[in-house]
Amino acid sequence: MASDRPRVLSGIQPTAGSFHLGNYLGAVRQWVALQESHDAFYMVVDLHAITVPQDPKELRANTRLAAAQLLAAGLDPQRCTLFVQSHVPEHAQLAWVMNCLTGFGEASRMTQFKDKASRHGADRASVGLFTYPVLQVADILLYQADQVPVGEDQRQHVELTRDLAERFNGRFGDTFTVPQPYILKETAKIFDLQDPSIKMSKSASTPKGVVSLLDEPKATAKKVKSAVTDTGSEIVYDAENKPGVSNLLSIYSTLTGTGIAELEQKYTGKGYGALKTDLAEVMVDFVTPFRDRTQQYLDDPETLDQILAKGAEKARAVAAETLAETYDKVGFVPAKH
Numbered sequence: 001m002a003s004d005r006p007r008v009l010s011g012i013q014p015t016a017g018s019f020h021l022g023n024y025l026g027a028v029r030q031w032v033a034l035q036e037s038h039d040a041f042y043m044v045v046d047l048h049a050i051t052v053p054q055d056p057k058e059l060r061a062n063t064r065l066a067a068a069q070l071l072a073a074g075l076d077p078q079r080c081t082l083f084v085q086s087h088v089p090e091h092a093q094l095a096w097v098m099n100c101l102t103g104f105g106e107a108s109r110m111t112q113f114k115d116k117a118s119r120h121g122a123d124r125a126s127v128g129l130f131t132y133p134v135l136q137v138a139d140i141l142l143y144q145a146d147q148v149p150v151g152e153d154q155r156q157h158v159e160l161t162r163d164l165a166e167r168f169n170g171r172f173g174d175t176f177t178v179p180q181p182y183i184l185k186e187t188a189k190i191f192d193l194q195d196p197s198i199k200m201s202k203s204a205s206t207p208k209g210v211v212s213l214l215d216e217p218k219a220t221a222k223k224v225k226s227a228v229t230d231t232g233s234e235i236v237y238d239a240e241n242k243p244g245v246s247n248l249l250s251i252y253s254t255l256t257g258t259g260i261a262e263l264e265q266k267y268t269g270k271g272y273g274a275l276k277t278d279l280a281e282v283m284v285d286f287v288t289p290f291r292d293r294t295q296q297y298l299d300d301p302e303t304l305d306q307i308l309a310k311g312a313e314k315a316r317a318v319a320a321e322t323l324a325e326t327y328d329k330v331g332f333v334p335a336k337h
């Protein structure tokens with residue numbers, strides 16, 4: 001791996017089991033592309049997953065399942081470093097230093113925390129949930145990442161990362177790369193198929209609007225065919241007035257590589273039904289091999305664990321160096337070995 005390439009880092013939570021279409025189009029698809037041109041680090045963020053209550057057995061299974069899906073989506077351990085966050089203890093160690101640099105008010109302004117805390121009830125929200133974004137800051141800074149490929153909902157966390165990197169550098173001397181978010185406009189936010197005013201999300205109130213990639217392909221087809229569309233019948237991209245159809249066009253366009261204008265032309269004079277039937281087919285063609293490949297990785301847990309062990313080793317080499325420099329800068333006495 002050429003180290004003069006710019007570096008990218010990103011992570012995904014193993015909480016939901018199956019990835020949904022928003023995860024794939026908003027983030028994972030870019031991860032696959034970027035491994036060709038960048039020095040890429042990708043991880044399954046199990047430390048983040050325990051910020052809300054988790055069943056240990058499910059967490060273990062879902063962590064391997066997340067790694068299997070990332071490989072099925074096209075991550076190649078020869079081209080990127082794929083690992084599990086808890087295998088690299090430096091994440092929690094740097095997070096502590098970053099916690100001590102973060103203002104209480106600053107952390108209180110994180111919108112994802114506010115959303116999640118209100119969902120779980122403020123009293124039941126853990127301190128871990130509160131400092132979740134700071135752990136994410138540590139994830140990114142440990143690898144001196146230049147870019148962070150994510151969906152729009154993570155932009156604020158990358159902004160916090162930039163602020164804390166600059167604060168640390170200002171106070172202790174140049175240490176961290178200040179990263180940029182890498183967010184593609186077309187897929188920054190994929191919307192719920194039943195309610196196109198909200199993002200597709202694992203915490204949606206009904207699973208009907210969420211395309212889980214590991215669902216039965218037939219169920220996926222059904223969800224697409226029963227997607228909510230808008231008043232009128234014309235198939236044109238207009239995110240404001242036709243959010244349902246525009247969402248379907250974005251999905252269709254990205255999965256097939258066909259431009260939106262070309263799709264609009266193709267469906268001139270045809271109804272929403274035709275668009276949905278065709279998109280259902282496109283989706284089935286996408287999820288069917290994805291499910292099969294995921295299963296193949298799950299059927300060979302030894303190979304999967306080996307890939308993750310190698311990834312953790314490569315990740316640790318980088319993370320340990322950054323942590324050592326950070327500890328030195330803040331004034332810790334080096335431990336004698």
Ligand code: TYM
Binds near residue numbers: 190
């Ligand atoms: P997570 O696990 O919620 O989501 C993984 C990725 O999927 C993107 N995403 C979407 N993109 C477009 N439309 C949607 N509807 C949609 N839903 C989800 C997310 O933006 C994300 O990129 N905090 C992060 C995980 C994380 C991380 C990191 C990311 C931990 N450490 C360091 C980057 C760098 C999260 O919960 O993602």
